[in-house]
Amino acid sequence: MTKIELTRNPFIKNALKSRYPQLAVFIVMLVGYIFAILAGLIGTPVGSHNFSIVFVWIAWWAILILVAVPFFGRGWCAVCPIPLPGEWLQRGAVLTPPEKRPKWLNLRVPKMFRNIWLQNISFLLLALFSSVLLTTPNITGIVLAAMLFAAIGLSAIFERRAFCRYLCPVGGFIGLYSQTAPIELRIKDKQICVSCEGKPCYNGSQAGYGCPWDVFPGGLTKNTYCGLCMECIRTCPHDNIAVNLRPFSADLAKPSTRMDEAFKAFIMLGSAMIYAGVLLGPWGAFKDAAYNVGTSAWFIYAVIFLSIIFVILPGFFTLGILKAKSALPLKQRFASLATALIPLGLMFWVAFSLSFVLTNASYIIAALSDPLGLGWNLFGTANAVWQPMLFSILAPAQTLALVGGLIWSARTAQKAANEVKVSSIPVIIYSFIVTSIMLWLLL
Amino acid sequence: MRFYFHLLLFVMAGLVVAFAPLPVPPIAPQERTFRIDARQFAYSPSELKVNPGDTVTLQLVSTDVVHGLYVDGYDISIEADPGQSATLTFVADKQGSFRFRCNLTCGAMHPFMIGKLTVGTNNWLFRSLGLATLAVFGALISTKQKA
Amino acid sequence: MNRSELLSRIFVITGIILAIGAPLVFWTRTPLIHARMAENGGWNPDIIQAEVGKPLQLKITSDDVVHGFAVGQMDMQSVDILPGKVSEITLNFDKPGIYTFFCTRWCGLNHWRMRGTIEVSGSSSDPEPVSVPLYVTLNLDIDAPHDAPVIPSGQPSAINGQQLVTNLPINQSTDYYRANSPYQVFDELSSAVLTESERWDLVASIWKSNTTPESLANGQQLYAQNCAACHGENGAGDGVFADDLAASGEASMQTMTGAENMMMQSPVDFTNPTRMLGASPALLQGKILRGGMGTGMPMWGSIFTEEQIWDLIAYLYSFQFEYQN
Numbered sequence: 001m002t003k004i005e006l007t008r009n010p011f012i013k014n015a016l017k018s019r020y021p022q023l024a025v026f027i028v029m030l031v032g033y034i035f036a037i038l039a040g041l042i043g044t045p046v047g048s049h050n051f052s053i054v055f056v057w058i059a060w061w062a063i064l065i066l067v068a069v070p071f072f073g074r075g076w077c078a079v080c081p082i083p084l085p086g087e088w089l090q091r092g093a094v095l096t097p098p099e100k101r102p103k104w105l106n107l108r109v110p111k112m113f114r115n116i117w118l119q120n121i122s123f124l125l126l127a128l129f130s131s132v133l134l135t136t137p138n139i140t141g142i143v144l145a146a147m148l149f150a151a152i153g154l155s156a157i158f159e160r161r162a163f164c165r166y167l168c169p170v171g172g173f174i175g176l177y178s179q180t181a182p183i184e185l186r187i188k189d190k191q192i193c194v195s196c197e198g199k200p201c202y203n204g205s206q207a208g209y210g211c212p213w214d215v216f217p218g219g220l221t222k223n224t225y226c227g228l229c230m231e232c233i234r235t236c237p238h239d240n241i242a243v244n245l246r247p248f249s250a251d252l253a254k255p256s257t258r259m260d261e262a263f264k265a266f267i268m269l270g271s272a273m274i275y276a277g278v279l280l281g282p283w284g285a286f287k288d289a290a291y292n293v294g295t296s297a298w299f300i301y302a303v304i305f306l307s308i309i310f311v312i313l314p315g316f317f318t319l320g321i322l323k324a325k326s327a328l329p330l331k332q333r334f335a336s337l338a339t340a341l342i343p344l345g346l347m348f349w350v351a352f353s354l355s356f357v358l359t360n361a362s363y364i365i366a367a368l369s370d371p372l373g374l375g376w377n378l379f380g381t382a383n384a385v386w387q388p389m390l391f392s393i394l395a396p397a398q399t400l401a402l403v404g405g406l407i408w409s410a411r412t413a414q415k416a417a418n419e420v421k422v423s424s425i426p427v428i429i430y431s432f433i434v435t436s437i438m439l440w441l442l443l
Numbered sequence: 444m445r446f447y448f449h450l451l452l453f454v455m456a457g458l459v460v461a462f463a464p465l466p467v468p469p470i471a472p473q474e475r476t477f478r479i480d481a482r483q484f485a486y487s488p489s490e491l492k493v494n495p496g497d498t499v500t501l502q503l504v505s506t507d508v509v510h511g512l513y514v515d516g517y518d519i520s521i522e523a524d525p526g527q528s529a530t531l532t533f534v535a536d537k538q539g540s541f542r543f544r545c546n547l548t549c550g551a552m553h554p555f556m557i558g559k560l561t562v563g564t565n566n567w568l569f570r571s572l573g574l575a576t577l578a579v580f581g582a583l584i585s586t587k588q589k590a
Numbered sequence: 591m592n593r594s595e596l597l598s599r600i601f602v603i604t605g606i607i608l609a610i611g612a613p614l615v616f617w618t619r620t621p622l623i624h625a626r627m628a629e630n631g632g633w634n635p636d637i638i639q640a641e642v643g644k645p646l647q648l649k650i651t652s653d654d655v656v657h658g659f660a661v662g663q664m665d666m667q668s669v670d671i672l673p674g675k676v677s678e679i680t681l682n683f684d685k686p687g688i689y690t691f692f693c694t695r696w697c698g699l700n701h702w703r704m705r706g707t708i709e710v711s712g713s714s715s716d717p718e719p720v721s722v723p724l725y726v727t728l729n730l731d732i733d734a735p736h737d738a739p740v741i742p743s744g745q746p747s748a749i750n751g752q753q754l755v756t757n758l759p760i761n762q763s764t765d766y767y768r769a770n771s772p773y774q775v776f777d778e779l780s781s782a783v784l785t786e787s788e789r790w791d792l793v794a795s796i797w798k799s800n801t802t803p804e805s806l807a808n809g810q811q812l813y814a815q816n817c818a819a820c821h822g823e824n825g826a827g828d829g830v831f832a833d834d835l836a837a838s839g840e841a842s843m844q845t846m847t848g849a850e851n852m853m854m855q856s857p858v859d860f861t862n863p864t865r866m867l868g869a870s871p872a873l874l875q876g877k878i879l880r881g882g883m884g885t886g887m888p889m890w891g892s893i894f895t896e897e898q899i900w901d902l903i904a905y906l907y908s909f910q911f912e913y914q915n
Contacts (some may be wrong), residue, residue, distance in 0.1 A: 023598060025606045034609035037463060042617045045653045048548055050672025094598040135551040187492045207515040280542070282559040284485020291552050306577055307533070359515075359544075360554055372613060373621045375649060375676025388548055391515055395539075399461075410582035424586055436572055443568040471696075480830075492891050506830040508697050509656035525696035526819030526831045548673035 003086035004245040007187075007233070014377050016230045019095055022079075028200065029081040033144065035371075040141020048386075050137040051371035052144070054363045062175075062357040073178030076226040080085050083164050084145050086155030086323065087212065090403065097209060106159045109166055109214075115260040119172030120267055124309075126169050126274045129272050131279070131290040166225060174265050177346045178223040179251035180408075184244050185217070185226050185233075189193040193218030201232040201241070217241060220285050222251035224261070247409065255416040257341035259331065262338035263314070269341050270309035272348035278439040280355055313378025313434075317341075320426035328420050336420045340413035340427050347405025348438055351398040355442060359388045400441050408436045451474070451582045460573040465566060467538075472496035479503050481510035481545070484552035495563040497535045503530045511547035520546050535550060540565040615691040626691065628700035633691070635675040635706070637799065642712025646681040646756030646773035657838035662893035683710040690892035696819050699834050700887035713800045721896070725876030732876035738868035742790040751795030754788055755793045756763055767800040767902075771870040772910070801904035805877035806913070807864040809905025812898055820857040820886070825909035827859030855885040860909040867910060874903045 001334035015021050032055070040052030047053035059133045088094050090104050119423065126133060127141070133139050164171050187193055201217045206211035209216065213227040217236075220226055233241045256262070271330045278286040278301075287295035314334075321333055355370035362384060409431045410424070417424030448567045475497050479502065493499050503512050503523040513520035516537055523529040545556035624634045630653075641645040650659055652671045654700070659679060660668035669677050671693075683689070693704035723733060770778075774794045779789045819836060822828040836856045860866055878899050881889030890899070 023601075027601055028474060029849060030602070031605040031609040038610060038613040042613060044651060044674045046548060046674030047551065048554060088602070094602055095595045097591070124735060131555075135554070174510065187468060247494050281553045282486070282489035282557055284482075284487065284489060284543075287484055287552055287555055356554075361752040370676075371677070372617065373651060374616060374622065375651070375678070376616075388513075388515060391518075399567070399574065403574045403578055407578045407582065409828060410579065414582070414586055425583060428579055428582050428586075432575060435575050438574065439568060439571045443565065443571060504698070504830060507699075509695050524815075524819075525701075526817070527814050528823060528824060547656055551654075 002076055002182075005242045006241045006245055007212070011147070012243070013233075016233050017415045019234070022230065023095065025079045026081060026084055027410065029079055029372040030084055032207065033081040033148070035139045037145045037148070039372050040137040040139075040144065040295075043137055043371065044114075045137055046141075047135045047137055048360070048363050048375060049367060049370065051367055052137045052140045053135065054367035055371075056140060056144070056358060058360050059364050062353060064170075065105045065353045066357070069174055069177045069181065070350065071181060071183070071222045072176055073181030073183050073229045074226065075181075075183065077172060078230065080161065080164075082168070083151045083155070083161045083212075083290065086152035086163065087161060089152065090155040091209065095442075097204065099208065103159050106158055109158050109162050114164070116172045116175070116264055117257070117260050118166050119168060120260065120264055122167055123172055123267060123271075124306070127303060129293055130261055131276070131287070135291075150242075154301055160187050160210070160214050161227070165213055172264055173268050175224040175344060176231060176268065180249040180343050180346055181223060182248050183228075184220075184223055184246055184250070185230075186220055186226055186242055186244060187218055188240050190218065192238045196238060199236040200237060205235050205237070208239075210235070217399075221254060222256075223241065224251070224256075248266070249343055249412060252339055252342060252412045253415050255336040255419055257332055259335055262335040263310070265341040265345055266313050267309050268319075268345040269348060270313050271305075272345065273434070273438055273441065274305055274308060274354045276348075276438060280352070281441060299417050315347075317427075317430055320430050321422065324422040326420065326422045328422075333420050333422060336416050336428050337413065337422075339416045340409045340411075340424075340431060343412055344405045344409035344431055344435065348403045349407065350405075351401040351442055353356045353400065354397055358390050360386075360396055361389050362387045383389060397442055399439070401433050402439055402442075406431055448511045449581075449584075450510070453577065456490060456577055457574055461570055466561075467495065470494045470496070472498065474498045474500070474533075476500040476502065479512065479558070480506050481512070481556075482506045483508065483550045484556040486512070486543070486558040487555070489558035491558070491560045493535045493560070493562055495535060496540050497562075498532065499535050500530055500532045502528055502530045508549050509547055510545050510549050510556070512543055513546035514541055514543045514584050528590040535560075535562045539567055603744070604877075617776065620649070620675065623648055625650060625652045625659070626654055627697050627703070628697070628703035630654065633706040634694075636704060638708045640681070640683055640708050640710045642683055642686050642710055642714070644685070646708070648678065648679045648681065651676045655697050656695050657697055657767070658703070659691060660694045662690040662692060663895050665687065671697065681708075683708075683712075685714050686710045686712045689695050692855050692893055699831050700817070718908060722881055722906075723875060723881070723896075724768055728872050729877055730873055732868075732873055732880065736771065736868040736873060737864045737868075738774065739773065740786075740872035741778070741863040741867060744787065745910070746787075746790035746794035747790070747910050749787060749914070750788075750793040751793070752790035752798075754784065754795070764800055765889035767796060768871040768875075771873070772797065772867040772907070774870070776867075793915070796911050797904075797911055805901040805904050806908060808898070812894070812902045813905050816890075817902075819901045821860060822857070825860035825906070827857045827862075832857050838875050855882070857886070860906050863910055864909065871903045871907075872902070875899055875905060878902065888914045 007016065021425040036056055037051045039050055043050045043052065066078055091097065129139075133143060146166070147163075150167065154162040154167065196218075198205070199216065199218070200207070200210070202210050208231050211232060212229055213225055213226050217226075217232045274380070277283070278290050289295075290299040292298050317338070318330070318334060322330070322339055324333065326333060363386065365381045365384040369379045370376045412430045413424040413431065415425065444475055463565055471495055473494065475493055477488065477491055477500070482551070491573050493519060501512065503510070505525045505528075507525065509522060510530070511520055511522040511529045519531060519533055521531040530571045539562060541560045541562070543558045543560055549556065579590070609915045623638075626632060626634065638646070638648070650671050652673045652675070654675060657671040658668045659671050659677065660666055663679065666681075671677050687710055689708040689710060690719050691706050691708055693701055697704065775793045775796060776789050779792060782789070784792070818829055820829040822832065858865065877887070879889065879891040879895070881887050881891075894902070
């Protein structure tokens with residue numbers, strides 16, 4: 001299984017190297033994003049007929065989790081509008097680097113924050129309020145606006161894209177799961193980078209900006225923190241940057257040893273299971289507890305939510321790998337073996353989202369014609385009735401995703417176990433148990 | 444070569460688990476009536492179990508606002524106002540587990556107002572669990588072989 | 591700054607202005623009437639101005655659940671107001687006055703509080719003669735107890751009574767029927783040589799003769815849409831809100847003024863013969879017209895026409911009397 005260099009194709013290469021195609025997409029995305037904020041704030045408070053809810057939590061979410069992340073990794077980050085206003089203000093330019101550097105603070109992010117724990121926390125914060133967030137246009141509008149302004153604020157204080165890299169609630173898991181994607185940005189020849197003077201890909205040059213994601217492309221070994229912004233393709237004086245098509249989950253062969261990433265895997269695995277039970281299950285009391293933020297029932301829900309993610313799931317995982325004979329410390333084995341849960345978590349989210357998205361996709365058609373609920377009928381589809389789509393393939397597709405995810409995670413577990421020289425069996429059994437629970441919750 | 448042989452074996456076994464017809468134990472069809480109370484945002488009872496072939500009557504009683512009830516897979520629905528309960532009768536001729544859900548916007552959590560109708564045994568769940576077991580079995584064997 | 595940078599900035603800024611401006615402009619230019627559950631504000635606005643002879647065009651949307659719109663005492667089909675959708679309604683008024691519009695689909699315990707007014711100005715060609723409701727003419731105290739001291743042992747049958755009715759010299763006029771409770775008529779029949787059960791059957795037949803199948807059907811529909819949620823689909827006072835009503839007593843009182851000594855009550859059981867057979871149609875008319883004044887029973891005076899109320903009353907007695915075999 002070899003890699004195919006996509007940038008060898010002159011059309012793709014020029015499209016990535018030129019700033020105009022990306023700028024055009026950026027403007028469309030930014031306009032859509034601001035419109036979503038406005039729709040959330042002034043449109044109908046009925047979520048299922050408001051652009052902000054329908055296009056963010058149904059359409060965007062479906063594209064993100066079913067297409068963008070599995071096939072393009074950080075492909076969404078490449079076109080995400082959230083960091084743009086901040087970045088443009090920080091740079092003092094929309095397109096090409098200006099003559100003089102603007103005097104923003106440009107501080108380095110403190111070392112203690114240079115991990116994805118803040119992203120874990122920001123995701124969990126949204127996750128605990130998700131029942132309200134997913135259904136209330138106002139709240140969605142406020143959260144979208146808050147992310148935009150947080151990105152501007154962080155750009156003003158820190159260098160590069162501090163928001164994307166350290167705070168974005170979505171960016172954390174996109175990065176984690178992008179390791180499984182069949183797309184990567186890598187250098188072609190290490191020697192060229194070693195001898196390259198000035199490292200314009202990291203430091204910037206006349207041709208473009210230094211890596212907004214604070215990554216030195218020459219050292220890239222996995223997708224996690226590369227935002228696919230294509231800036232290095234523009235700055236590299238040696239044409240040494242390639243975008244490759246590669247086998248799925250290539251990055252997982254080298255398991256991570258970071259606790260923040262290991263816990264991210266548990267956070268995503270656990271929240272997919274909790275959502276499957278709470279949102280799609282038949283138990284009304286859970287839904288009440290999840291929705292009535294601030295009540296004692298909600299606090300209990302929050303405590304259970306956090307204990308599943310931080311105690312129960314990692315706890316049983318640790319128990320499983322505790323007894324293994326290994327020279328490596330438990331912490332390192334834990335972090336490495338948790339890699340196996342990355343493809344499984346992604347497939348859990350795919351299976352959960354399939355149900356939610358196929359059931360509610362017909363709202364997209366109606367909201368397209370009347371995005372604000374003002375009685376418009378732009379494309380004549382405003383009165384499209386709610387109707388679940390493709391019901392007959394839903395359960396088989398979910399089984400395929402979950403069993404496929406289980407096989408994928410078992411293979412990953414074997415590789416990871418090989419690296420740290422322990423048995424993969426406990427991890428495989430663990431994956432089997434959580435997959436069985438997920439199957440039971442969804443089917 | 445052996446690897447592909449094993450792979451083929453597992454794929455065949457998987458296909459059997461997924462699609463082999465199961466004997467359906469003959470159970471005389473019954474008439475069943477359920478009174479389902481609907482409130483924001485739950486049904487009560489929210490889990491119904493019937494046998495294949497049963498004639499099922501659902502009486503939907505809304506206790507706060509107008510609610511609907513749509514049965515996935517059967518593609519049938521009713522709506523009921525408080526004070527005006529509605530009934531829906533159908534023959535449960537499709538086996539498996541089906542969500543039923545509110546199909547009239549009834550407030551914020553409306554998309555998640557969901558109940559579950561199980562007709563006979565939920566075979567697909569058991570087939571899926573079988574596939575998962577098979578997958579793990581295969582993975583364990585391949586681990587053993589490498590070790 | 592070079593030209594491409596300038597153009598890019600222009601595009602970006604135009605895009606942002608459009609994304610913010612366009613929705614705002616269209617939003618401010620679409621005046622919608624918002625319908626919400628009463629506890630979240632009800633109709634907004636809840637006072638609408640109109641003029642005689644000028645069609646009034648309304649665009650109404652619901653912000654939460656399914657609502658309905660109709661104007662009281664007006665011959666119109668109620669219009670569903672669906673969440674996130676806009677319903678357009680055109681109304682024509684030929685008489686000035688204050689009209690009540692109300693929600694027609696049950697939207698919670700306080701559904702009936704969801705009302706608003708349309709103030710129609712203009713001159714009227716023919717001033718309406720003000721009609722005084724019967725319970726006022728009769729000077730009835732509609733809050734006084736009105737229990738029937740005697741009740742029948744079984745459900746009185748109008749069919750059986752019909753065979754007895756011919757040879758009796760008894761006033762069967764509408765006025766007589768409306769002014770008297772079934773028990774009063776039963777009592778008046780005591781002079782006749784009849785058994786108690788025959789007398790009750792006779793009362794049933796008198797009640798039947800004062801209504802029509804159409805009236806009963808109309809009354810039944812009005813009852814299902816407006817009353818059954820509290821009084822129960824079978825009239826037993828056990829509707830889906832009955833328990834909430836009893837429980838919410840004090841809390842709901844906060845929204846009422848000048849009724850501090852009244853309590854929310856459980857809805858009346860129309861299948862209870864002691865209560866129903868002691869109530870005259872005029873008394874029931876009073877109760878429906880005026881409402882329960884803080885008991886949770888809405889006032890329907892501004893909503894039902896007189897005819898609708900008589901139809902409804904005729905239907906209420908059908909919980910006591912057997913009209914068919």
